[in-house]
Amino acid sequence: NRNLAIVALVLLAASIWAYQASVARTDRFERGQRLLPNLNPDDVAEIILKKGEESVTLERGEDGFTIAEVHGYPAANESVNRVLRTLIELELDKEVGTGDELYQELGLSDDSEDMTELTLRGSGGSEMVQMRLGRSLEGGNGTYLRRLDGDGSPAYLSTSRISLNTSAESFLSKEIL
Numbered sequence: 580n581r582n583l584a585i586v587a588l589v590l591l592a593a594s595i596w597a598y599q600a601s602v603a604r605t606d607r608f609e610r611g612q613r614l615l616p617n618l619n620p621d622d623v624a625e626i627i628l629k630k631g632e633e634s635v636t637l638e639r640g641e642d643g644f645t646i647a648e649v650h651g652y653p654a655a656n657e658s659v660n661r662v663l664r665t666l667i668e669l670e671l672d673k674e675v676g677t678g679d680e681l682y683q684e685l686g687l688s689d690d691s692e693d694m695t696e697l698t699l700r701g702s703g704g705s706e707m708v709q710m711r712l713g714r715s716l717e718g719g720n721g722t723y724l725r726r727l728d729g730d731g732s733p734a735y736l737s738t739s740r741i742s743l744n745t746s747a748e749s750f751l752s753k754e755i756l
Contacts (some may be wrong), residue, residue, distance in 0.1 A: 601627040603693075609668050611738065614724070615708060617697075620663040623707065625700040630745040631692065637662075637750060646747050653752040662743060666699075666708075669741065672721055685723040685734055686713030695743055715740050 626637040626644070636647040637654050644654040675685065686693035694716045699707040713723040713734075722741040725734045744750075 595668075606642045606693055607721045610672060613667075614669045614671055614710075614726070614735070614737075615666055618663075618667055618708070620667065622701055623663065623699050624702045625698075626659070626662060627696075627698040627700070628743055628745045631693040633745045635745055635750060644750075646750055648747045649751065655752040656669045658744075664739060665743065666697075669724075670738040672682045672736045675723065677733050681734060683714075684727065687711045687723060687725045687734055695745060697743065712741055712743065738750065 624639045628635050628637075637644045637659055638647055638651075640651075642653070643656060644659045645651045646654050653679050675681065676718050679688065683686045683691070690695065691713065695712040696709070697712065698709045700706050709727040711727060713725070714720070716736060720739050721736045722739075723734055723736055724741070726732050
């Protein structure tokens with residue numbers, strides 16, 4: 580019994596060590612990792628895009644997305660799919676850092692003219708993702724971005740430039756039935 584107890588304690592210690600190692604490994608940043616690896620576009624019920632005074636709200640209905648600012652007119656599927664595809668394929672180049680001064684410099688603060696804020700909500704109105712897109716990298720590809728999931732979340736540089744249109748007219752379905 581004593582030998583079995585020793586083996587059980589060793590196995591318990593090994594499993595705790597393996598768990599700690601796996602948790603610590605997932606927190607590390609790796610170049611090329613996706614910002615939203617578990618985003619399922621079918622779970623998105625509302626997309627809100629804001630830049631300065633301009634904003635657009637896309638709401639999922641029975642027949643697809645509609646634009647709230649234009650009295651519920653249908654949104655073009657290509658435009659909505661472009662936004663969702665951009666978010667799903669969004670890869671990160673490097674972690675830039677944290678701090679209000681850095682966010683100001685990268686165009687990720689509230690008062691920045693370059694900042695685009697994006698919010699995704701689920702079917703119950705619960706917030707899935709909220710993030711900010713800032714300035715593009717000078718002389719290269721990439722856009723600075725930051726998730727707003729909590730205070731002190733780091734700013735990242737994406738591997739490619741991201742440009743999301745916040746004009747309601749750019750999402751209107753112009754197909755005449």
